[in-house]
Amino acid sequence: MDERTVREHALLHAQAVQQGDLRAAARDLTDDARASAPTVMAALPQSVTAVDIPSLHPSDAGWLVHIAYRGDGDSVLVESTWAEVDGRPMVTALRVL
Numbered sequence: 001m002d003e004r005t006v007r008e009h010a011l012l013h014a015q016a017v018q019q020g021d022l023r024a025a026a027r028d029l030t031d032d033a034r035a036s037a038p039t040v041m042a043a044l045p046q047s048v049t050a051v052d053i054p055s056l057h058p059s060d061a062g063w064l065v066h067i068a069y070r071g072d073g074d075s076v077l078v079e080s081t082w083a084e085v086d087g088r089p090m091v092t093a094l095r096v097l
Contacts, residue, residue: 001062001063001082001083001084001089003056003058003063005089006056006063006065006082006089007053007056007065009028009082009088009089010053010056010065010067010080010082010089011051011053013025013028013067013080013091014051014053014067014069015051016028017044017048017051017069018048018049018050018051018069022041028089028090028091029090029091029094030085030090030091030092032092032093033080033090033091033092033093033094036093036094036095037094039096040078040094040095040096043076043078043096044069044071044076044078045069045070045071045072045074045075045076046071046072047071047072048069048070048071049070049071049072050069050070050071051067051068051069051070052067052068052070053065053066053067053068054066054068054077059081061081061083061092061093062081062082062083062084062092063081063082063083063089064079064080064081064082065079065080065081065082066078066079066080066097067080076096077096077097078094078095078096078097079094079095079096079097080093080094081093081094
């Protein structure tokens with residue numbers, strides 16, 4: 001996976017969260033990442049009005065992507081690890097920074 005592919009998938013994922021399309025967002029998560037999702041979702045602003053990817057870089061586990069979710073006067077930074085799973089980029093881990 002190259003940086004452009006990971007960035008595109010991460011942005012589409014973040015936009016799905018912003019639009020409240022949690023089914024679409026969940027399709028990007030492995031089972032391990034799904035286990036962390038409730039904690040991460042609880043930390044996000046109730047109404048996400050903007051998303052941004054301030055950093056993205058390769059790591060031993062794949063790609064580390066930081067996604068900023070903004071809304072309700074608040075901003076939350078989420079770190080997600082993306083790796084190729086079954087031929088497509090997927091989130092294998094996530095946590096709130």
